[in-house]
Amino acid sequence: xxxxxxxxxxxxxxxxxxxxxxxxxxxxxxxxxxxxxxxxxxxxxxxxxxxxxxxxxxxxxxxxxxxxxxxxxxxxxxxxxxxxxxxxxxxxxxxxxxxxxxxxxxxxxxxxxxxxxxxxxxxxxxxxxxxxxxxxxxxxxxxxxxxxxxxxxxxxxxxxxxxxxxxxxxxxxxxxxxxxxxxxxxxxxx
Numbered sequence: 001x002x003x004x005x006x007x008x009x010x011x012x013x014x015x016x017x018x019x020x021x022x023x024x025x026x027x028x029x030x031x032x033x034x035x036x037x038x039x040x041x042x043x044x045x046x047x048x049x050x051x052x053x054x055x056x057x058x059x060x061x062x063x064x065x066x067x068x069x070x071x072x073x074x075x076x077x078x079x080x081x082x083x084x085x086x087x088x089x090x091x092x093x094x095x096x097x098x099x100x101x102x103x104x105x106x107x108x109x110x111x112x113x114x115x116x117x118x119x120x121x122x123x124x125x126x127x128x129x130x131x132x133x134x135x136x137x138x139x140x141x142x143x144x145x146x147x148x149x150x151x152x153x154x155x156x157x158x159x160x161x162x163x164x165x166x167x168x169x170x171x172x173x174x175x176x177x178x179x180x181x182x183x184x185x186x187x188x189x190x
Contacts, residue, residue, distance in 0.1 A: 003065075004039065005049035006031055008188040010093055010155035011062040012050040017147045018066060020182040063090065066144055082145045085133060089148045092126040095119045096152075096161050127167050134169035142177070150177050158188055 001024040005012030009031075016026065029036030031049055044051040044060050052059045052068065059068045063086065070077065078086070099109065099119060109116050130149060133139065139146040153174040156162045164171050177183050 001025070002027055002053040004029065004043050004051040004053070006036075007186070008155075008158075009049050010151040011048075013155070013186050013188065014144070014148045014151045015050050015052070015062055015065055015069075016186045017151070017182045018069065018144060062148075078144065081138070082143075085130070085138070085145045086148060088126045088130055089145070089152050092123055092130070093152050093155070095123050095126075096156050096159070100159055100161060123162070127162075127164075127170065131167040131169045134173050139173055142180070146173070150174060150183070154183075155188065 001019075001022070003012070003015060003019065003024055004027045005015075007013075007028055027039070029039055029049075031037060031040050031047075040047055040049065040051075043053065043058060046060050048061065050062055050065060052065045054068075054072075057068075059065050069075075099116075103109070111117055111120055134149070139149055149170070150173060153164060153170055157164070157174070164174070
């Protein structure tokens with residue numbers, strides 16, 4: 001198997017953490033320019049990472065890759081609550097990615113504009129719900145939803161996009177897994 005992506009993508013990192021005990025090749029690429037961009041176009045017409053190549057099968061999107069790997073291994077499916085949590089994590093992650101891309105494009109955040117107002121409202125709502133779920137212990141197992149939530153918090157912290165001080169359960173989850181070997185090996189800061 002080959003996993004295509006970048007070391008800084010939280011979506012790629014979650015799959016790398018999930019595959020921690022699996023033999024696979026990681027193809028790290030610059031998805032914004034040059035040969036990496038060309039390879040991205042070749043492997044994934046959605047122009048997103050990650051993409052997984054398993055023999056002749058190519059699977060796009062971290063959520064679909066997880067389901068593919070889950071089916072392939074015969075693992076128990078996620079509960080509907082966990083599926084909903086993944087939807088919330090992905091929605092928050094998508095909003096943060098959009099905010100970062102606008103910032104990199106030189107567009108300053110303005111909470112009075114509709115786009116920014118809606119993204120910030122979405123983020124605040126989602127983080128509040130995820131924090132409440134974490135307080136109830138719903139991310140106490142190091143399973144795929146917990147991995148995804150950790151990757152979100154760590155990536156947002158790495159990119160300095162949000163202050164998590166108002167979400168103590170999310171901060172606790174993030175701090176709890178800092179010494180995890182896989183987390184250290186996939187840290188986007190190195």
